[in-house]
Each structure stands twice: as C-alpha cells, then as structure tokens.
Amino acid sequence: MGSKIRSYVFLTSTECIVLVCMTCLFLNVNCQTENAGMSNVISERKAEEDHRQDSADLLIFIMLLTLTILTIWLFKHRRFRFLHETGLAMIYGVLVGVILRFGVHGQQDLNNVTLSCAMNSSPATILVNVSGHFYEYTLKGEVKDSDGEDVPDAEMLKKVTFDPEIFFNILLPPIIFYAGYSLKRRHFFRNLGSILSYAFVGTAISCMVIGAVLYGCVAFMKAVGQIQGDFFFTDCLFFGAIISATDPVTVLAIFNELKVDVDLYALLFGESVLNDAVAIVLSSSIVAYQPAGDNSHTFDGSAMLKSIGVFLVVFSGSFSLGVVTGVMTSLVTKFTKLRDFPLLETALFFLMSWSTFLLAEACGFTGVVAVLFCGMTQAHYTYNNLSAESKDRTKQLFELLNFLAENFIFSYMGLTLFTFQYHVFNPLFILGAFIAVFVGRAANIYPLSFLLNLGRKNKIGSNFQHVMMFSGLRGAMAFALAIRDTATYARRMMFSSTLLIVFFTVWLCGGGTTPMLSFMHIRVGVDSDQDNTAAGVDGGERRGVRHEGAWPFRMWHSFDHKYLKPFLTHSGPPLTTTLPACCGPLARCLTTSQAYQGGGDVHDEDSELIGSEGASSPMYTDISTVSQSSSFNNLHGPTVPSG
C-alpha cells in the first residue's frame, strides 16, 4: 500500500517535471524565434535566416505534438477519457496561439519595395534589373489587405501560417488512406446501402439545407446592415459542402473503447469516411462552376447540372484511379515473390499508395478521394498477399502517419484561432451557421433513416439515430476545405465560423459521447465477432448476417469471393474451381500454389478483420475492459509481446 502511494506520488512529480521541462523548452524556442526575427536581415543572409525561421516554426509544432503526446499518455494512464487527444491538441494550439499573438512581437519586414509598372496581368515570374544584375522574383500572390487596416506583427503571425495546400498534399492523404485501410470491411459492406445513402444523399441534403438556412440568415444580415461585401448563394452552398464532412476521430475512438454496437460503428465510420470524399468533390465542383460576376445571386439550373456533371466525373475518376492502383499493387505482390523481402514489399506498398494520390492530382482528379478507395482496395486484396511482417509494418506505418497528421492538424487548428490574421467573427453569421449545421444534420439523419428502415431488416433504432445526429462532429476535412481559400470576406467569415464549429463539436460532442451513449441506452461491451448472435437493440433479427443484406451486396460478395479474390490474392477458392471449364488454362496460370494449399475461407476471413479492433484509434481499445493490469502492451494486434 505504502509503496503504491509512493510510486504514485513519484510518478506525478516526474510527470510534472517532464511537462514543465517541455514547456520551458518550448517557450525557449519561442523566444528564439523572436530573436531570429529581430536580428538584422542582410539581403544575402535572407535565405539562411528564412531557413532558420522555418526550422524554428516547425519546431514549435513538433514541440506541441510532443507535449500533446505526453499529456495524452498522462490522460490514458489516469483513465481520464472526456478529452480526446485531438481536443487536447487543439487546446495546446490555442494556448500557443495566444502566446504568439500577444506575447511575441516581431518586427515588420520593411524591406518591401513597391514598383509600379503598366502591365495588364501579373506574370508568374519577373526579372528585376538592379544595376546590371538580373534578379528573378516569383509571384507570391496579390496583397489582399489593401484597405489600410494595420495588422500588428503580421510578419510573425504569417510565418506560422502554412500554405493551405500542405493540408491537401501532405496531411490529409495519410489520414484518409488509413481510414480506408483500417475500415471494418465486413460490417461496412453489410451496411453498404445505408452508408452510401447517408454519405451521398445525406451529404447532398445537408449541403442544400445548410446553404438555404444560411442564405436566409445572410439575407437577414444584409437587411439589417450587418454584412459588408458580396455573399452569394453559391457561397452559402459552398459552406454547406465544406461543413457537411463529418469527422469520426473522437467519437469512434470512444466507440472502439467502449465496444459499441458494430453496426452503429460501421454506419458512422463508413458515413464519415465517404462523406469526406463527397464533401471535397462537392465543394470543388461548386467552385468550378460558380457563376462569375456580381449579377448572379442565384445558382442557376445549368450551373447546377454542370456541377453535378463535374461531381460525377471527378468522383468516378478518382474512384477508378484508386481502385486501379490498388488492384495493380495486389497483382504485383501476388505474382512476384516480393514477400521474401518485407522492406521492399513495404516500400512498394507505400510508393504505390502514394502514386495513387499523385496520379489523381496530375490527372486533375482528387487525390484524397483516390487515396481513400486505394486504401480500401489495398486492405481488401493486397493485404492478403503481404508477408506477415509487411502486414504489421504497413499497418503500423500508416497508423503512425495518421496519428501525426491528425494531431498536427488539430494543433494547427487551435493555433489559427489566434494567429490567423483575417478572422471575421460575425456573431449573427456564427449563430446562423450553428443552427444551419444542426438543421442540416437532422435533415440528413432522420428522414433518411426513416426511408432506409423501410427496406432494412435490422432497423436503425431511434436511439441509434439520435447518436448519429449527436456524433456529427466536424474536423480536419472541414477545416482543410475552409482554409483553402480565405481570399474574400465571405470565405473568411466561413473559415472563422468553421473553426468555431469544429471546436464546439469536438469538445462538446466528443466529450459528451459517453454520457450520450448511456443516456440513449446503447449497449456497450459488444464483441464484434459475436455480433451474429445478438447485439444492439434490434438484435433479434440478426442471425445469419452473412446471407443477409440487399441483393446487390449478396451479388457483389459472391462475385468478389469467387473471382476477384482468387484473381488478385492468394486466398479464396482457386480460380480453377470457380471459372468455367473453358477457361482452364488461364485459371491455372492465374492461380498460385498458395491458393491451392491455403484454399477456402480461412485466409479470407482473416483479411476482412484487418485492423478490426484497433482500427480507427487502437490506443483506446480494451482500456476499459483490460482494467488495471499491466497488460496494455499488446493493444496493437499480433506483434511481439513486450518484456
């Protein structure tokens, strides 16, 4: 007893020391940032200074993430579960944002020189002739803040503001890929119809409803003179599109931990994964065919049709690209003996998955969407061909990338609350946005659930619907879409409102998930492998799940099992048994020896359960059930037992 107390106290003091040290180091870095900013900038040393400044800025984020990790560990260690790591990352971000905003004063960059010249357009590159030497300058952008408003410490704050495209090109892809790669595919496919309805129809409804409510709000604001500048209906629709992307992170981490009903989990996770894709394509198609000029306050019919056309082309193009690269990877891993060299295999897997993104971007499709479907294909097919070590390696690699990217985004979100220079906090608009989001979510979930229940055998209970309504958190995707363009007054107002909505939903809805679940009498502690017997509220009707589902699902499952799996992987029945006799030689050619040996469903089953437990946020898994013992180590699936 005494020893326990001592170790408790000791640990706490160590923890404190560690946290305090990190904080000091962090502040130190900050001060240094300041000094670097204060030092005399000589023209030749500018690049070096910039580089040092960039390093210091990035260091701020690394320190933030390190702090977050340590605090997460502390929370987990103490079983404190009301604040998810992403919420925590945001809080730290906000704190640092406050420090940067009010504590650090950099100097203005007075080296700007204004040249006047008579050009019709702004070229991408200009050459400046300085007494015989030619210097090349590249276009950075139009200077937006031309209304003479004096922004203090603009240079310093601008420094910690990244190019928004970094989110789309570096941070989102691993998150989305991991979502696809770790999807519980069995439950996903079983609820495919409902998930597709929520993700496509639901998001479209949500987008429209939010747009309409907001347009009303804006009209009212214009009437009372509360708004300046242009604000078109397309802007409202755009806001509807970006804010309709729900983020599963916080809720699903808790669901995983509490082992909530698998169908509810599948519905929420599937919806949020797919509606990210829908939102991104939807918003870009709205932007692409946004009528230019001031005369068009409405979104006319032909533009609408064009938007839908763009949406379909981009979505299906991205989808196909993702699937094609996934299939190619599975073929390469099937027909080469690359599995003898896990490092090569993992590298290939990583490169092929990355190339999906680049290929889609190079073709003008949406990389993030392609990556999502690539991840699903990789998990469904390629994963079966990988060696045991590569299975672990790929899972762990993308888990780490996902973790880092996610926490980075949420820290950054916190930071922007104070460091972003062009915030437009309009109370009326923010209120309108909150109402619109609430109404939009309701208009998505309840009517669709009613319609879906007409066709579903295991109904989506009203308590499920309330939880889905409540769990419509907004997160990384909404933020990334909102920050992408903050050029106009309307967009800035949207960005600020999005930020607040994300904060509000992540902290409040995220923290309230556990009480909500118990309030709604959702059964927890359900083992996902036992779901055939009885689980959830309408469990009675659930027997024989495999043969349940709508006919498209059954057809797909049978086709996949008989032809695709055997063709693309070593698992499933050999093609020689499933293909008609006339295709004999071809079938023999495409069937590897493993397929004959391994045969049947064993492998297959295994593959469908990839990342089944520890999937979306494995760190929480089992904490509630494993309890006080020290056996936390093996949370991450079948790896080496520690110690």
Added chain:
Amino acid sequence: MGSKIRSYVFLTSTECIVLVCMTCLFLNVNCQTENAGMSNVISERKAEEDHRQDSADLLIFIMLLTLTILTIWLFKHRRFRFLHETGLAMIYGVLVGVILRFGVHGQQDLNNVTLSCAMNSSPATILVNVSGHFYEYTLKGEVKDSDGEDVPDAEMLKKVTFDPEIFFNILLPPIIFYAGYSLKRRHFFRNLGSILSYAFVGTAISCMVIGAVLYGCVAFMKAVGQIQGDFFFTDCLFFGAIISATDPVTVLAIFNELKVDVDLYALLFGESVLNDAVAIVLSSSIVAYQPAGDNSHTFDGSAMLKSIGVFLVVFSGSFSLGVVTGVMTSLVTKFTKLRDFPLLETALFFLMSWSTFLLAEACGFTGVVAVLFCGMTQAHYTYNNLSAESKDRTKQLFELLNFLAENFIFSYMGLTLFTFQYHVFNPLFILGAFIAVFVGRAANIYPLSFLLNLGRKNKIGSNFQHVMMFSGLRGAMAFALAIRDTATYARRMMFSSTLLIVFFTVWLCGGGTTPMLSFMHIRVGVDSDQDNTAAGVDGGERRGVRHEGAWPFRMWHSFDHKYLKPFLTHSGPPLTTTLPACCGPLARCLTTSQAYQGGGDVHDEDSELIGSEGASSPMYTDISTVSQSSSFNNLHGPTVPSG
C-alpha cells in the same frame, strides 16, 4: 522437375509483364507531363497547372523507385549481386534523364517580364503595382545564366530539378539518423580511436591533398587556357571537402551479406558515417570564411584559423544538441510509462529525433550532424527503454525512410546527369579530380594506418588497408554538398566532376567489392558474435576484446556502464549499487523497479547488438548462407514469424 521449370518460366514472364507495364505507365506519365506543359497557361490557372505539373514530376520519381524496387527484387531473387540497388537506381535515373532531355520538348515560359529599377540591393520582397492591384513577389535568386547561352527546354528540365535544400532538409536526415541508429556500437567503440583518426585527421588530410593536387591541375589548365573564370584555392579546398565524404552503402551491403570481418566493417562504416559529418561541417566552414574578392588566390592563415574555429564550434554544437535531445528522449521514456502505448512511444521517438534536426538548424548548427549523434544516443540509451513493439517499429520506420531516401537520391543523381542544365564537363579537370581523389584517399588510409598500427594491438593488415582504399566510394553526401551551390563556373565544374566520380565509384568499386575481397584474401562468413575467438587475418591476438582497447575507451565504457546507462535506462546495475552511499536517496529516486529486476548486463548486451545483423542493408543478410530455402521472411531481426 517439369513443374519447377514451368514455374520458372512462368515467373519470368510475369516479371517481364510487370516490368513492361510499369515502364508503359511510366512513359505514359511522361507524355502527360509533356501535355500538361504544352497546354495553354492562363494566369489564374497557373497555380493549378503548377500543382499538376509538380504531381506529375514527383510521380516520375515514385515510378522510378517502384521500378527500382521490382528490379532489386528480381536481382535478389536471381542472386545477382554485382549491382547494388543504388547503382540500379542511378541507371534508371540516367535512362529517364535521357528521355527527358532528348524525348520531351516542353515550351519555354515566355511570361517573364523584365523591370528595370535603380536599387542598390535586391530586396527580399517587392510589391508590383499592376494597374491598382498590388502583387507580392519574392526573391528567387540572381539569374545566373546571363551569358546569353540558349538552353533548350530549360523550363521542362528545370521542373524536374529540385531545390538542393530538399536533400539537406528531407532526404539526408533519415539516412544519417539511420546510420547512427543502426551502428554496431560494440565494434564501433572498440575501434573508436582508429575511426576518429580516419574520420577527422584522414578527412582533413584528404581535403588538403585533393585541394592541392587540384590546384596544381587548375594552374596547369589556366596556363594552357583550358579554363575560364575564377578558380581560387578555396574552391579547390571546397571540392576536397565535399568529395572526401565516403559513402558506405554499397560496400557495406555486400560486407553484411558476406559477413566480412567485423573490425573491417566497423572501421569502414564508422569512418564513412563520421566523415559525412566532418565533410559537411568542413565545407561550410570553408565557405563561411572564404576570402571574398579576386585578389586572394591563396587561403591565408587567419582565414584558416577562423575556418578551424567555425568547424569546432559547429561540430561541437551539433554534437551536443544531438546528444542532449537523445538523452532527453531516454529520460522521458524512462520516467514515464509511455511504453504501455507503442504508438505514442514511436511517435514521441520520431518527433524528438526530428526536433534535433530542426533545433540544430534553428540554432545555426548543422542538422544532419546533430541527427547522427542523436541517432547514436537513441540507440545506446533510449532503445533500452522502449517496449519490444516500439523497438521494432522505430527500426522498421527508419529503415524504410532510409531505403526510400537513399534510392531517391541515387535516382535523382542519375537523372541530373542529363537534366542538369549547367553541366561543365572539362576533361582535364575531371581527370585531375579523379587523380586527386585517388591520391587523397591513399594519403588518408596508408599513412594513418601505419601510425595507428604503432598503437593498436590488433594491427590493421595491409589487405585491410587496400580494401579500405578501394572502398572509398562517394555517394549521397558528396552529391548533396556539390549540388548545394552551382552558381559559379567553378562550382558547376565541380558538380559535374562529383557526379562522374560518384557514378564511377558506385558502379566500379561497388561492383568490384566481391572480387576485391577474395583477391585480398579477406575471410568472409565470420559471425559477429564469435569475433572473440578468431577472425580476419591477425586474429590470433584478439582474445578478450571487451577488456582490450585504449584506456580512454575502457574509462568511458566503465563510466557509461556504471552511471550513464543506469541513469538513462532501465538496464545496467542499479545506481544504488554504483553510486557512493551519500547519494543514496537520489540513486533510489532515479532507479526504476525494472533496473532492480532486470539488473546486470543482459539487457545491456542486447542493446549493443541492436540492428547488428540486418543493420546497414538488412535485405542482403543471410542470403548467402540461408540459401535456397523459403525462410527469407525473417531477415529483419526479431519480428513476427510469418505464416
């Protein structure tokens, strides 16, 4: 028999198909690149176009790497060992470079506009007033190619030329960190004196000798009118510094595979790891105190002293930073129970290691050097505190990063041979450089070995010396240093020569390692754990290695074992037994329960063998000994047994 042949043939055809497909896809991407370049550039869409172009360019490299991986696998599969993967990556790079150079014709970017203005300096930012709108332009650099030379397709070729700083900020750090993290520390510390001599004294000698030989060569060239522009002695010294960094990759992969004598391995690996650090600091200190202006053809004494001062400050600063962050990580991992959550632990490890780099860069030290020593500290201390899963995860993560970065650099090297626009291939200079490199290497190895042998108990045999002479490959670091500055005529000539030296040494010396070893009668197939008994040529004197070595090594080992290890890790004897009695309370505070339980040397020994087998290029390990069986999977140390 028949089935074996069939499967053989089948595999070959599959392989062919895969390779052909990849090539087609690759060419396809290329064509697309071209189209993207040809399309009409509208000013507003420029950013989007650029992004697509960037994606396509990056895709070229990803495809190149994928191709390389598949071919490497083929080579390994067929036991073809004369060409290392890096050599292969270079060949593919050269091929693609040829295609880009002669096959693809992009259009010139005609959007450049020249403004003339009377300024004394070139400001970092200028604002251009284009009919009322202000556009911000940032300084890209002085336009160097003012001699009117018309370079065809400059735009297209410029596109695939990355900012050289990418090498220093993204690609080199993981390579160097991994080198430090996977160092065989036992053998390294045993040979520390010799390694430090080769790395510091040897590299300095090599730098001087190369500089001197080359200066003679340049003087001759100036006399015969073969050279235009300035070429100072400092330039020659600079070339000496950049070309003195040897690259262990190819040779050590083969050494690992053949299980060459561990001391020879340690000498070569240790030297090449440390001389990277030395070269980078040496070259930057030469540049920092290079006398400006035309009148100083010699490198005067005070500048020399200043250079040495800069060298010492930067090197020791980087060293301390690396060690300090490593120690901090080990303290954090020791005193928190972070090991319960491998994901958090791995993330923390990764972030702390990265922060070393950023911290060093932000302080004006050299990030790459800091990262090297951080890696060594992490391996020596932190590694002991990690959970078994995190040990695997960190090793695998950095192994993958190292693999990707290395192959990327070598592909890129191949590519630059044809796509770099400012090559200056001067036959006389190249000949001089080759001779200088040869002489410099000889002046490093032979005299130093002679001196070291005076003090060493186990002498460095003459066959060892010849192998060390022969294994002085130049690689990634020399290239990265050379491409960093290609502004002047002299630097361009150096860059082109460096490229050729790298190609020559990697292909010829890399490929010739196996014949060289057998020609020199170096014993192969030595198990590194049995080296106490007998190995190599002068094996007779090697008994009791642990207690051998110079007194600084023995003192360090004892201090490390008694105080540092117990303080920073869970291993080693508890501090309560090693510290004097007066420090009892402090010692109890700093000793965790694991230290009492685990105690002694077991853990410690384990930690010193981290990555011992599969370290520098684990994929080759055991191939020669494991032979034909299918048990290739477990090459990568203690991970999950596959299947």
